[in-house]
Amino acid sequence: MRVGFFVTCLVDTMRPGIGFASLKLLEAAGCEVVVPEHQTCCGQPGYNSGDHKSAEAMALKFLAEFETFDYVVLPSGSCAGMIRVHYPDLFKHDPELSARFAALGQRTYELTDFLHRIARLEKVPGTFQGTVTYHDSCSGLRELDVYRQPRALLATMPGVKLQEMVESTTCCGFGGTFSLKYGELSTRMADNKCQHITATGADAIVGGDLGCLLNIEGRLRRTGDHTTRVLHVAEVLSGEEK
Amino acid sequence: MQNNAIDFKRQVTVKLADIKLQGALSRLQSRFVEGRSAVISEIADLPETRNAAAAIRDRVLNDLEHWLLQFEQQATARGAIVHWAETDEDVNRIVAGIARQHGVRTAAKSKSMVSEECELNDALEQAGVEVMETDLGEYILQLAHEAPSHIVAPVVHKNKEEVADLFAEKHQLPRKTGIAELCREAREILRPAFLNADMGISGANFLVAETGSALIVTNEGNGRLVTTLPRVHVAITGIEKVVPTLEDVSTLVRLLPRSATGQSITNYVSVLTGTRGDADHDGPEHFHIVLLDNGRSKLLGSDMQEMLRCIRCGACMNHCPVYQNIGGHAYGWVYPGPMGSILTPLLSGLEKSPDLPNASTFCGACAAVCPVKIPLPDLLRKLREQQMERGMKSRQETFMLKAWAWLALRPNLYALATRIAVRVMRLLGGKERLLHRLPGAHGWSDGRDFPAPAGRTFRELYRQGGRK
Numbered sequence: 245m246r247v248g249f250f251v252t253c254l255v256d257t258m259r260p261g262i263g264f265a266s267l268k269l270l271e272a273a274g275c276e277v278v279v280p281e282h283q284t285c286c287g288q289p290g291y292n293s294g295d296h297k298s299a300e301a302m303a304l305k306f307l308a309e310f311e312t313f314d315y316v317v318l319p320s321g322s323c324a325g326m327i328r329v330h331y332p333d334l335f336k337h338d339p340e341l342s343a344r345f346a347a348l349g350q351r352t353y354e355l356t357d358f359l360h361r362i363a364r365l366e367k368v369p370g371t372f373q374g375t376v377t378y379h380d381s382c383s384g385l386r387e388l389d390v391y392r393q394p395r396a397l398l399a400t401m402p403g404v405k406l407q408e409m410v411e412s413t414t415c416c417g418f419g420g421t422f423s424l425k426y427g428e429l430s431t432r433m434a435d436n437k438c439q440h441i442t443a444t445g446a447d448a449i450v451g452g453d454l455g456c457l458l459n460i461e462g463r464l465r466r467t468g469d470h471t472t473r474v475l476h477v478a479e480v481l482s483g484e485e486k
Numbered sequence: 487m488q489n490n491a492i493d494f495k496r497q498v499t500v501k502l503a504d505i506k507l508q509g510a511l512s513r514l515q516s517r518f519v520e521g522r523s524a525v526i527s528e529i530a531d532l533p534e535t536r537n538a539a540a541a542i543r544d545r546v547l548n549d550l551e552h553w554l555l556q557f558e559q560q561a562t563a564r565g566a567i568v569h570w571a572e573t574d575e576d577v578n579r580i581v582a583g584i585a586r587q588h589g590v591r592t593a594a595k596s597k598s599m600v601s602e603e604c605e606l607n608d609a610l611e612q613a614g615v616e617v618m619e620t621d622l623g624e625y626i627l628q629l630a631h632e633a634p635s636h637i638v639a640p641v642v643h644k645n646k647e648e649v650a651d652l653f654a655e656k657h658q659l660p661r662k663t664g665i666a667e668l669c670r671e672a673r674e675i676l677r678p679a680f681l682n683a684d685m686g687i688s689g690a691n692f693l694v695a696e697t698g699s700a701l702i703v704t705n706e707g708n709g710r711l712v713t714t715l716p717r718v719h720v721a722i723t724g725i726e727k728v729v730p731t732l733e734d735v736s737t738l739v740r741l742l743p744r745s746a747t748g749q750s751i752t753n754y755v756s757v758l759t760g761t762r763g764d765a766d767h768d769g770p771e772h773f774h775i776v777l778l779d780n781g782r783s784k785l786l787g788s789d790m791q792e793m794l795r796c797i798r799c800g801a802c803m804n805h806c807p808v809y810q811n812i813g814g815h816a817y818g819w820v821y822p823g824p825m826g827s828i829l830t831p832l833l834s835g836l837e838k839s840p841d842l843p844n845a846s847t848f849c850g851a852c853a854a855v856c857p858v859k860i861p862l863p864d865l866l867r868k869l870r871e872q873q874m875e876r877g878m879k880s881r882q883e884t885f886m887l888k889a890w891a892w893l894a895l896r897p898n899l900y901a902l903a904t905r906i907a908v909r910v911m912r913l914l915g916g917k918e919r920l921l922h923r924l925p926g927a928h929g930w931s932d933g934r935d936f937p938a939p940a941g942r943t944f945r946e947l948y949r950q951g952g953r954k
């Protein structure tokens with residue numbers, strides 16, 4: 245399986261370790277992984293802010309870089325949703341192009357979805373010990389149906405105990421530019437999420453989207469919680485969380 | 487109703503700090519979210535039922551004129567009179583005219599969001615008609631001189647104590663505290679209003695084209711009294727509410743109460759057809775049906791038409807994390823939550839509601855529960871696109887978006903810019919690896935730290951042969 249890896253702009257810049265953790269997992273699953281050198285951003289910030297044109301340009305760039313792979317994998321449900329669900333929609337006016345995007349979208353997966361359902365990874369390299377609670381990021385959950393997959397992978401780790409929080413599927417308030425434009429509202433939503441996390445007593449809050457994790461970590465730290473670890477699921481599964 | 491959505495941001499601050507409101511809103515989760523989830527699974531073929539419901543609505547909307555004319559013909563044949571109102575003011579003029587024609591001095595009213603759109607009560611009071619709201623929630627709001635904050639549970643923003651205080655003050659009776667006692671007190675005051683009213687005013691959840699019926703779905707029984715006791719009944723609703731057949735209604739009614747209040751069926755589903763016949767024991771002598779456009783027809787055939795599928799169940803707002811934190815009044819017009827964030831700009835002006843399409847994380851919880859599968863986030867995004875096209879976005883935002891896109895399309899420059907940025911941020915993060923202030927992004931940093939980046943980008947590390 246030749247897998248094209250799209251690291252996403254957020255992981256690229258803010259926490260590259262998640263990218264390497266993902267590569268380790270994909271290799272553990274027996275994939276031949278290629279990282280196209282010129283990749284940047286999937287275009288979601290512009291798309292969700294009403295800038296259709298720039299989103300189209302970035303989608304075309306993505307198509308040129310990734311169309312030849314058997315699969316495309318990303319450590320983010322939000323960006324994977326953009327590619328799978330919204331790229332074909334962007335080009336509705338051009339049926340031929342839209343069909344190419346749809347075909348590419350069919351082969352594009354969020355990391356845990358790919359590892360669990362396609363690569364059928366049953367043994368992961370990670371050795372994390374402790375209680376974790378899982379936050380379900382919105383796009384992965386509602387656009388890609390990612391819910392069981394990360395839990396199934398975490399369940400293969402003997403040292404990991406999953407303690408579910410209430411309302412794990414409620415939005416954390418990140419929402420990209422929403423977190424800047426409606427900061428107060430976004431902070432309140434993050435705060436609600438943090439209270440649910442804290443109530444589990446988990447050692448770590450784990451999720452599959454760095455945007456949400458930055459939001460949650462930012463609020464936890466601001467409110468004086470410097471101990472609860474905030475980890476991407478790839479870091480936990482790969483053993484790169486240390 | 488006047489659109490105050492321009493004030494959204496300030497209202498958010500006020501509502502987030504309103505402790506009573508926050509307490510009242512915390513009931514949404516248990517009452518409506520858990521309520522829906524407990525009964526929606528009773529519909530074994532839920533995905534198919536939602537598809538069918540959406541298809542029923544689309545069939546009508548794709549040929550609305552046809553179905554409305556059929557409705558008018560059938561309703562007229564059964565003795566009702568159908569009135570067409572282009573604007574909210576037309577509704578008020580028509581209803582005041584009906585009141586004058588029939589010598590109406592008092593009117594009893596059951597819940598109607600369309601009448602809120604028109605501020606009908608004020609118009610009727612001005613025309614010398616005394617109006618009494620008989621839905622318990624609406625009655626409370628009438629006493630308090632407030633607008634509804636939810637389309638199904640209009641008074642959800644108030645707690646029991648506030649209602650007890652209000653009743654004691656307005657009714658001049660000893661203060662009650664139990665819910666049952668409060669309801670009884672209201673009922674005793676409302677009962678004579680039904681009996682004395684010359685006119686009953688209701689909304690309509692659906693209009694049935696094949697029979698010319700107006701259908702109302704209620705719980706309190708007041709709707710039935712309002713539509714059958716007074717000699718004149720006026721039903722007011724939007725033109726989009728028509729459905730072809732009673733069979734279609736039965737599909738929609740399987741979904742409506744389950745989505746709205748977590749009930750398998752409401753206490754009453756009233757099918758109101760024509761005027762009182764010779765053999766009938768009750769029913770109005772005169773039945774007027776007022777159908778409001780108010781900008782709805784402009785959406786037909788546009789890329790926003792799907793919004794007209796809405797059957798006003800309120801599930802989208804119940805499940806919306808934004809609504810759950812600020813309540814309905816912050817949205818500034820009749821309709822709150824996700825559906826309101828689309829309808830308000832569409833019916834009342836995008837320029838008057840610039841925040842509404844943007845105040846969403848696109849979490850998708852609304853679309854996941856909408857019984858008629860309205861793609862609410864997609865419609866919100868389309869409104870954002872309109873704002874971009876019409877130059878309604880701030881210069882700063884437009885510049886940032888364009889700059890990001892420009893950079894992201896130039897990988898080498900992007901690599902350079904991101905390398906510099908992450909190094910600077912890493913330095914600013916210090917030993918704690920946290921940024922406490924983000925210049926130009928205080929929306930984030932007023933309430934949150936920002937975890938500092940690692941200081942190297944993935945792409946540069948990868949190029950150098952792996953993690954350093």
Ligand code: SF4
Nearest residue numbers: 796797799800802856
């Ligand atoms: S948009 Fe959908 S969920 Fe919201 S009120 Fe209308 S029908 Fe109900």
